[in-house]
Amino acid sequence: MRLALFLTALAAGMSTVAAQAAGPMATPDPQLIAKCQTCHGPDGKGATPATPRLNGQNADYLLHRLKGFLDPTSGTPHATEHMWQTATTLSDRTATELVRFFAAQPATPADPKMPLAARGEKIYRQGIVGDVPACESCHGPAGEGRAGAPRLAGQRGDYLEEQLNAFMLQMRVSSDMNRHAWHMEPDQFRALRAYLSNDR
């Protein structure tokens, strides 16, 4: 009997802990959101050169990137210069609150620029025979992103192209992207940019 009571109490205690962990996150500190927005723009939809949009981006990916900025050897000097210091000031909880906030903002749609975009779409859908698998197999049929792979559609063009170059030069470390970008040429990056990005 005592054992049964003990087990019931233990189960009740455990479910409380789990509910707290899974419960709604607090809204991030408005001053902190404002700080991110100075570079990433209102709701993360900004138009600062070479600075990614965060709105509608996959939250797990954003968190993974924020942690990645702590290791300068895994990113470009540009990433370290702009994000290292900010990333060091964020606790896990604050970082999670912030990425959930930006991920929940409506995404920016792609704005394909023809005729180059047609070439970009072909690479996106079919890859490059023998060398690169279709981008859509990881990033989703509409560039919307999947678990583990970021949204690309509607991202700023200069940022997208810089990242592809950084993957090609192995300056941004990613086991998924380095081996693919290695087989690609800058004019293919420009075509993908024309298909996926939105610079408005």
Ligand code: HEC
């Ligand atoms: C001084 C300007 C600046 C501020 C302030 C800033 N960022 Fe950034 N952020 C950047 C730049 C520039 C990049 C692109 C780095 C690169 O080249 O990879 C970036 C990249 C990112 C990325 C990677 C996105 C992706 O698509 O890979 C995340 C996540 C991010 N920032 C979150 C934040 C958050 C959250 C805050 C506020 C706590 C913040 N940033 C504040 C400039 C800034």
Ligand code: HEC
């Ligand atoms: C095997 C799966 C896979 C394939 C195929 C793939 N990607 Fe990726 N891609 C990823 C992952 C995972 C990341 C996140 C890398 C990281 O951890 O920083 C990524 C990141 C990116 C980024 C950086 C986005 C940002 O916000 O910083 C770009 C741009 C990109 N991929 C473009 C492409 C293009 C274009 C293709 C096709 C030529 C492609 N990817 C094919 C998995 C893939």
